[in-house]
Amino acid sequence: MNPWRVTLRVIAILLILFILIGPLVGVVLWSFAERWYWPSPIPQDFGLRFWKQVFSQGRVLDSILLSLTIAIITVGFSLALAIPAAYGFARYRIPLERILLVLFLMPQAFPQLPIFINLASTFSKIGLGGNMWGIILAHTMASLVFSVWIVTATFKAIPVELEQVARNLGASRFRTFLTITLPLAVPGLIASSIFVFLWSMGEFTAAFFIGAPFIQTATVLMYTASMGYNLQIASAIAILLIIPSIIFMVIIERYLKAEYIAGLGG
Amino acid sequence: MVVLETRNLKKYYGKVHALDDVSMDVEEGELLAVIGPSGSGKTTFLRSIAGFVKLDAGSIKLHGRDITNLPPEKRNVAMFFQNYALWPHMNVFDNVAYGLKLRKLPKDEIEERVHKILKLLDIEDLVNRKPNQLSGGQQQRVALARAIVVEPELLLLDEPLSNLDAKIRMRIRFEIKALQKRLNLATIYVTHDQEEALSIADKIAIMHLGKVLQVGKPEEVYRNPANFFVADFIGTNSVIIVHGKDGKVQIGNRTFNLPAGSKYARIVVRSDEVTISSEEPKEEKGLTISGKIMGRLYMGSKYRYEIEIEESNDPLFVNSQNIYDVGSEVYVIIPDGSFFVYEV
Numbered sequence: 207m208n209p210w211r212v213t214l215r216v217i218a219i220l221l222i223l224f225i226l227i228g229p230l231v232g233v234v235l236w237s238f239a240e241r242w243y244w245p246s247p248i249p250q251d252f253g254l255r256f257w258k259q260v261f262s263q264g265r266v267l268d269s270i271l272l273s274l275t276i277a278i279i280t281v282g283f284s285l286a287l288a289i290p291a292a293y294g295f296a297r298y299r300i301p302l303e304r305i306l307l308v309l310f311l312m313p314q315a316f317p318q319l320p321i322f323i324n325l326a327s328t329f330s331k332i333g334l335g336g337n338m339w340g341i342i343l344a345h346t347m348a349s350l351v352f353s354v355w356i357v358t359a360t361f362k363a364i365p366v367e368l369e370q371v372a373r374n375l376g377a378s379r380f381r382t383f384l385t386i387t388l389p390l391a392v393p394g395l396i397a398s399s400i401f402v403f404l405w406s407m408g409e410f411t412a413a414f415f416i417g418a419p420f421i422q423t424a425t426v427l428m429y430t431a432s433m434g435y436n437l438q439i440a441s442a443i444a445i446l447l448i449i450p451s452i453i454f455m456v457i458i459e460r461y462l463k464a465e466y467i468a469g470l471g472g
Numbered sequence: 473m474v475v476l477e478t479r480n481l482k483k484y485y486g487k488v489h490a491l492d493d494v495s496m497d498v499e500e501g502e503l504l505a506v507i508g509p510s511g512s513g514k515t516t517f518l519r520s521i522a523g524f525v526k527l528d529a530g531s532i533k534l535h536g537r538d539i540t541n542l543p544p545e546k547r548n549v550a551m552f553f554q555n556y557a558l559w560p561h562m563n564v565f566d567n568v569a570y571g572l573k574l575r576k577l578p579k580d581e582i583e584e585r586v587h588k589i590l591k592l593l594d595i596e597d598l599v600n601r602k603p604n605q606l607s608g609g610q611q612q613r614v615a616l617a618r619a620i621v622v623e624p625e626l627l628l629l630d631e632p633l634s635n636l637d638a639k640i641r642m643r644i645r646f647e648i649k650a651l652q653k654r655l656n657l658a659t660i661y662v663t664h665d666q667e668e669a670l671s672i673a674d675k676i677a678i679m680h681l682g683k684v685l686q687v688g689k690p691e692e693v694y695r696n697p698a699n700f701f702v703a704d705f706i707g708t709n710s711v712i713i714v715h716g717k718d719g720k721v722q723i724g725n726r727t728f729n730l731p732a733g734s735k736y737a738r739i740v741v742r743s744d745e746v747t748i749s750s751e752e753p754k755e756e757k758g759l760t761i762s763g764k765i766m767g768r769l770y771m772g773s774k775y776r777y778e779i780e781i782e783e784s785n786d787p788l789f790v791n792s793q794n795i796y797d798v799g800s801e802v803y804v805i806i807p808d809g810s811f812f813v814y815e816v
Contacts, residue, residue, distance in 0.1 A: 367557035373544040374522055374551045375571035375622060385570075389561045 234463040237441035251339040256438035260446070266427065270446055273424040275405040276338060276413075277302050280345040281399050287346070288353035288398065288472070293353070293383070296361030307355065312346040320382030326415035344412040345405075358392025361387065404451055473500045475658035476626055478519070481530035483516055483682075490516040491527070492682035498626065498675075501656040503649070507666055507705070513682040514662045518628050521660070522551045530687035534625055550624035554631040556615040558603040563597045564590070564614050571622035589621045592651070609640050616648075620655065627652070627659040633668065637683075645672055666706050670694065678702050700814040703740040710741045710789040712781070723783045724761035734815040745810035746790045748777065749803045758807040763788060765798050779804060 218441035239249030260266045372382040413423040424447050432440035476498040483491040490513045498504045506514045519525045523544035532540045540548050560810050572582045590596045594612045607657045631642045649672050652659050670690045677687045686698040697703035716730045721737045767778035
């Protein structure tokens with residue numbers, strides 16, 4: 207092969223790698239840096255001091271646990287709302303269907319700050335401020351766009367004949383949904399769960415304005431830490447925040463693949 | 473004994489009459505083939521019996537029980553879908569056993585009945601396969617097994633052979649017929665293929681624009697078509713238009729009277745039932761038309777001729793096993809019963 211092309215290719219790959227994992231490298235370096243002054247490219251002193259701090263301070267682990275709890279309950283809520291809504295959109299003629307679908311996009315379509323500040327003031331009036339359930343409600347509302355859109359597309363992709371055969375053989379509407387439609391929709395349900403879970407884990411604005419200062423999710427704590435120039439603590443939290451997401455994705459990706467292959471034959 | 477009785481079924485989609493006063497019966501063990509071009513209402517008819525189309529009027533009775541307004545799951549008719557509609561997340565066994573499980577039969581009985589039906593259809597060894605591991609023909613059998621294993625009162629087949637290769641189609645035609653007779657199962661068979669319908673049916677119904685034009689035995693429908701549409705739709709035909717003069721239409725050795733107001737006649741000729749001769753026949757039987765051969769196609773077992781005739785602007789297409797040269801003058805002899813005249 208032409209040496210120029212090889213060189214170009216290597217440069218391109220290095221560039222992509224740099225863009226993809228460069229920021230992560232910085233975060234990892236910072237979490238172990240005990241002393242790091244400009245202009246040194248790497249920290250002068252490495253150590254586990256800040257990691258020890260993170261694990262000895264209960265509030266860090268508590269905040270990660272809180273983020274996980276909020277994310278998991280949000281996934282549950284948004285699926286519980288999205289499945290019936292999406293089935294309706296997919297199977298019945300609903301007037302203004304497109305407009306209704308676009309409405310779910312609204313919380314994501316505008317700048318998050320004004321939306322969640324308004325929501326926070328409303329929530330604090332009805333006792334949902336400084337409260338985990340307030341954040342969960344806000345996350346559920348804003349993540350409905352992922353779940354409703356993805357699940358609607360999933361249901362639409364399931365041929366209606368597959369349901370009709372079941373009815374024809376004696377299954378009620380509900381039984382047909384449980385034994386035919388829902389199992390076939392699993393890949394889409396999982397895909398939407400991933401989106402909602404990851405979005406909720408990383409969401410800052412709603413968590414900050416609704417929850418703080420009474421409860422702090424991991425992202426809020428990270429923000430507070432980095433504002434206090436404690437970049438090491440913030441970096442450690444950032445790394446800890448990535449871990450559940452990676453585990454979630456690995457588990458789900460294995461399951462997802464098998465289901466997709468099974469679904470392709472129909 | 474009458475199994476299915478449909479009376480005055482009506483279904484409108486806006487201004488389109490999908491079913492326009494349709495009444496048909498199916499007897500015990502009978503196979504009724506419903507044929508028609510696309511948009512004729514044949515599939516709507518089938519789906520209304522299965523309960524997937526809500527009728528605007530009419531009644532459906534199954535063994536005397538009124539099922540007109542019952543939901544699909546309470547009808548005890550089994551429908552075979554054109555695209556098979558096998559469930560991709562279940563293996564063959566679970567697909568076939570689904571209806572039996574719903575009937576809460578004991579496990580041993582379910583296994584026994586599934587295996588029996590799979591054996592009958594010669595797909596026993598596929599029991600653990602998923603649908604995406606099956607060929608089209610195998611999928612077709614599994615779908616058929618799933619429909620008949622529940623021992624329905626009526627079997628509905630929607631274009632069962634349309635997704636198969638032409639060669640397999642011929643063989644499966646016989647198999648379906650044999651299976652249906654063996655199980656003595658009242659069946660409605662919807663197809664757009666008139667030849668398939670003629671060969672498999674005990675009774676044929678021809679539909680067009682939501683109406684039933686004729687119901688009868690295959691031979692009856694073929695020999696005594698009720699109108700031009702039926703005559704033209706069934707069989708391999710050539711249609712020529714002959715214009716009238718002084719209330720009469722003259723073609724070959726025959727003259728037909730036109731009713732007042734008619735301008736021309738359409739003549740449907742069964743292409744396979746004619747004789748071609750280079751000499752004028754002596755007998756005055758049937759209809760003899762003279763013409764000139766304009767084209768010849770080799771069809772394997774026969775030749776297809778395009779013949780120009782004086783009486784019409786339309787060429788006559790007929791089939792013969794004998795070979796004639798293009799350009800030669802011939803006589804086409806069409807026996808009585810092999811041509812039909814309709815005034816327009």
